[in-house]
């Protein structure tokens with residue numbers, strides 16, 4: 001707490017403090033205290049709408065019978081005695097391949113939560129055991145399974161490359177103590193992350209945080225394109241997936257983030273990323289919001305994100321890097337700050353900036369942020 005206060009005093013200029021006061025005051029005048037129930041956009045929370053009964057994609061997460069809402073292909077390994085490496089599925093049977101890699105892994109190995117297909121071992125430092133194999137005895141799946149060995153992550157989780165060690169540790173602690181969860185209990189991926197964080201030993205937390213904090217977000221992982229029409233998509237495995245031969249439809253007020261190559265995404269190929277379609281005009285509107293806090297008509301709606309996240313939006317210390325990251329991930333976080341699903345600790349600093357953002361403005365902001373060089 002003390003550190004946080006010091007940092008705030010140190011880093012926030014007088015202008016920023018004034019802006020914070022403004023946002024708090026303006027917001028207080030315009031919105032009732034109790035936040036109305038919020039509709040969660042499907043493109044940011046890609047789970048089938050609630051049906052009233054306990055349906056697929058519930059908190060079960062990977063390994064459970066999650067159907068469409070859980071992670072496609074995720075399997076608990078058969079388990080084996082010995083070190084964590086013994087948790088991986090046996091890598092027998094026909095091997096899958098990806099372009100440019102001499103490695104080959106079986107489907108069962110790729111789908112196992114305690115093994116990580118490492119297609120390009122020279123593209124990252126050696127993974128610590130918890131990143132490569134997890135800690136099965138404590139319910140900890142391998143970090144690299146979901147976040148990938150490069151830390152680039154996927155839309156249903158988050159990128160963890162480019163984050164500082166202190167921020168990573170802080171988030172793990174927030175998942176552990178309950179101050180960070182998802183606005184949608186149906187986001188099985190986030191429930192699973194909470195389970196993982198709770199099972200970690202202090203040593204494992206240090207090792208994983210040290211590893212990911214040395215990695216840079218890859219440049220070409222997410223391509224952002226303004227487009228009026230997009231492929232027809234549906235939520236599957238907590239991601240948006242293009243419907244095969246589904247045609248196109250108007251983008252509307254959405255970001256549609258899909259695999260460049262769905263088959264390579266399924267193989268967890270770290271060189272085949274995502275394409276994010278964003279509405280025409282959103283990049284310019286987003287730039288204005290992010291850098292000045294004002295909308296197209298010049299009205300102040302938020303605090304310039306650059307004040308805390310830095311001119312290059314690469315963050316510092318406990319303020320995370322937000323340039324060039326997945327737009328659907330970032331929209332989910334912004335909404336989680338709005339609903340209070342992310343609260344406490346450093347999350348308090350995000351309350352005022354997100355308070356008055358509309359869904360359209362969230363689209364604009366994340367479109368612009370995702371388009372920046374990471």
Ligand code: HEC
Pocket residue numbers: 062130131140141142143144145146147156157158159160163167168169171172182189190192193196200208209320329332333
């Ligand atoms: C089963 C998949 C899965 C595994 C395994 C997993 N994570 Fe996560 N992780 C997630 C999801 C999902 C999120 C949150 C996405 C969201 O909030 O929308 C997340 C979020 C995070 C964040 C927050 C990032 C940010 O920008 O705030 C950190 C840090 C993190 N994970 C670290 C780890 C570490 C370290 C491990 C291994 C010990 C690990 N994760 C294992 C799925 C996973």
Ligand code: HEC
Pocket residue numbers: 158170289290302303304305306307308309318319320321322330331333334342345346347348349350353354365
């Ligand atoms: C007053 C300082 C401040 C301002 C202004 C601010 N942020 Fe943040 N932001 C933070 C802090 C601190 C965190 C980390 C919160 C936590 O630990 O949960 C954060 C976290 C985030 C995250 C979550 C990233 C992740 O890794 O999960 C996103 C996305 C984000 N901010 C976007 C924005 C946007 C967009 C704006 C401008 C509209 C903005 N922020 C303005 C301080 C700020």
